[in-house]
Amino acid sequence: MSVVGFDVGFLNCYVAVARAGGIETVANEYSDRCTPMCSFGPRNRSIGAAAKVVTNCKNTVQGFKKFHGRAFSDPYVQSLKENMVYDIAQMPSGTTGIKVREEEGTFHRTGHRHASHQVKETAENALKKPVADCVVSVPCYYTDAERRSVVDAAQIAGLNCLRLMNETTAVALAYGIYKQDLPAPEEKARNVVFVDLGHSGYQTSVCAFNKGKLKVLATACDPLLGGKDFDEVVVKHFCEEFGKKYKLDESEKLKKLMSANSSDLPLNIECFMNDIDVTGKMNRAQFEEMCADILARVEPPLQSLLEQAKLKKEDIYAVEIVGGASRIPAVKERISKFFGRKDVLCRYNAVGAQSCLRPSKSREFSITDAVPYPISLKWAFCCRGCDCEVFPKNHAAPFSKVLTFYRKEPFSLEAYYSSPNELPYPDPTIGKNETFLKLGYLHIKQTHS
Structure with missing residues (x-):
């Protein structure tokens, strides 16, 4: 296999x-x-x-x-409904279902x-x-x-x-796995920033490279920022323009039609609605002016990234950007200006997880990732409760810790994310008792006596 x-x-x-x-x-x-x-x-x-x-x-x-x-009731899911061309529905379990071909159901x-x-x-x-x-x-x-x-x-x-x-770690691995000029293990590491602005998410990371290994120092993100936001600005603009210019006042239907074409929006559309041909114009200056609020969200994660890693801009060896929305010139300009350099490199091909394969099939490369959110445990003995932070933010991962509890009576144990304000998810709970032992990116071992 x-x-x-x-x-x-x-x-x-x-x-x-x-x-x-x-x-x-x-x-x-x-x-x-x-x-x-x-x-x-x-x-x-x-x-x-x-x-x-x-x-x-x-x-x-x-x-x-x-x-x-x-869950279907998740505020994030509900916020998506307005701009989707297909329907979603609540499943019996409370999760989100996608509805297609009504005769066959959800x-x-x-x-x-x-x-x-x-x-x-x-x-x-x-x-x-x-x-x-x-x-x-x-x-x-x-x-x-x-x-x-x-x-x-x-x-x-x-x-x-x-x-x-x-994904940011996979990008970093694809960058470093073929590099022949990385510093030796005993030398000072090379710090490289990776910026990934895709369709529906904005991720950044800074990684330290030495020959044969990489370590993720910090990550920062804006999960709600992406190319879709620029699409929606264009959609809204032409919905309003076509509504006034051609008297197409079926705003909800118009918005959905525009949304369906927003990835590659033509300015001349034949028989767009009600057998009416529509045409419109937009230049880069107008586009950037309309997107000013969106573009202003590019820098804060970058600033947070350097602060978390305790690095200065002059400590960064290179900046690599990926993702479809990174093609937007104004985005690249913002990133270049933030780091004060013109040699920001674009890598438009998504590299994803393809580099993380069996060592026997590819080059040996050690990867140390980072925990994106602090993780804590809490437990209850009789009527007394305790909790402690087990993994702080940006702690090395994967990583194992052994927790020993000397108890004769049963007790509850729960893992949770201890910074709910920065969590892009409504429920900070990870799991209770045995359910949290495998988190997907780290493992926790516990020993009972």
Whole structure:
């Protein structure tokens, strides 16, 4: 069996395999290395590129990544409903379901399952043999509940997820694994900043590199900032312009039609609504002025990143940016200006988890990740309760600690995130008793006596 890496984004997915001591991103059945994260169609179930070309937007689903581990009542899920072209519904368990083809009912996480099957088939076609083991990249700000949901989705698709890897760490690994000029282990580390601005999330990390190893010093993010925000500005602008100019006052329908075309919005659209041809104009200066509030959110995570790592701008050796929204010139300019340098490099190919494969198949490289949020334990003995922080923010991960409790009577033990204000998830609880022992990115061992 071969191990494959999946970089699963909000809009697209990349698949990679280890070959001849290196990492190769493989092509799908359309000879494209980028597979759209789409599922379903108007009549038949289609996946990937085949699903993207359908015209029935109501039954074509993208962005399953948004719903991992989240309840339908989650405020974040509810905030997404207004701008989605497909419908979501509450499942009996309280989780979020995606509704397609009403005659067949509601499907729960089915889109992600079928998409997982699609990328699995892509890997098998490239390797010419079955694939079961995989490594999957996830946003660094994902909580335990979201990580467990990703593992469940992989399992449903018949995949054994060996490891979840933070996307910023995977980018760093792809950067360092082929570098021949990294400092020796005993020398001062090389500090590199990675900025990932994708469709629906903004992540940054600073990593220290030495020959054969990397250590994540700190991460910072804005989970609500992404290319979608720039899309929505354009959608809102043309909704208002077309409404006034062409008297298209069906605002809700207009907004959904514009949203469906926001990824690559033309300024001239034939028979857009009510058999009316519409046309509009926008230049870069207008766009940047409309997006000023969004662009202002680029710098704060970068400032937080340096403060957490206790580094100055002159301590940074290089800055690498990835993600679809990093193509926006104003975004790159903001990042360049913040660090006071012009040599900010763009890497538009999503590298994801494909570098984290079995050492026998690729180069040896030691990875020390970081815990994104502080983790604490609390327990109760009779009527007395105690708690303590076990892993502070940016603590090395994976990492094991042994906790010994000398008790004769049963007691409860709960793990939780101890900084709920910075948590992009409504529930800080990780788990109780045995449920939290495997968190997806670290392990806790406990011994009873």
